[in-house]
Amino acid sequence: xxxxxxxxxSFNTVKPDCQYYLVSAIPGASGGGVSLHGGRNGFCPLDVxxxxxxxxxxxxxxxxxxxxxxIIRESTDLNLIFPVLLxxxxxxxxxxxxxxDNYDVSLGIGFITTGGFVGHPGAETLLNWxxxxxxxxxxxxxxxxxxxxxxxxCVKLCSNVxxxxxxxxxxxxxxxxDKPSFSxxxxxxxxxxxxx
Numbered sequence: 001x002x003x004x005x006x007x008x009x010s011f012n013t014v015k016p017d018c019q020y021y022l023v024s025a026i027p028g029a030s031g032g033g034v035s036l037h038g039g040r041n042g043f044c045p046l047d048v049x050x051x052x053x054x055x056x057x058x059x060x061x062x063x064x065x066x067x068x069x070x071i072i073r074e075s076t077d078l079n080l081i082f083p084v085l086l087x088x089x090x091x092x093x094x095x096x097x098x099x100x101d102n103y104d105v106s107l108g109i110g111f112i113t114t115g116g117f118v119g120h121p122g123a124e125t126l127l128n129w130x131x132x133x134x135x136x137x138x139x140x141x142x143x144x145x146x147x148x149x150x151x152x153x154c155v156k157l158c159s160n161v162x163x164x165x166x167x168x169x170x171x172x173x174x175x176x177x178d179k180p181s182f183s184x185x186x187x188x189x190x191x192x193x194x195x196x
Contacts, residue, residue: 019189033058
């Protein structure tokens with residue numbers, strides 16, 4: 001039996017000093033957790049992807065709010081940070097922090113990669129910030145949103161994060177208007193098994 005949504009978390013229990021798995025909120029054939037892949041060009045920056053198997057939890061991450069709050073609240077600007085880069089890609093010499101990269105205006109899509117800068121909310125770091133917002137009818141189901149709100153005067157691009165297929169890989173990317181958002185749940189990094 002797959003992991004129960006009852007084991008996922010609501011915002012009143014999510015803290016920035018803990019690690020979590022970010023997995024698909026829809027059990028079954030909708031894929032697993034988030035991980036890293038060797039980039040669309042085979043090199044750096046690394047792409048943030050969703051594992052194709054729903055039994056894979058992926059890599060743990062931490063959520064760091066822009067205002068250094070001690071709990072994570074809905075619609076708060078966050079840095080999403082993997083603790084380490086994918087093994088074998090240490091030569092990338094970049095922080096394993098999510099950012100929007102390689103935005104293609106003609107396609108209206110920007111892929112999510114690593115290489116962002118921790119903290120320092122401002123115009124120069126707009127691409128490094130994401131939010132989790134309640135999404136759908138499933139309990140503890142969220143969508144990832146890129147729409148920084150800490151800088152009212154900044155020109156920004158707002159979009160939900162979805163899945164874009166590239167050479168069979170499920171890459172996280174800013175969702176096109178006709179594509180669904182990636183529905184996710186948070187699972188504590190201390191849980192040992194996908195099964196309950």
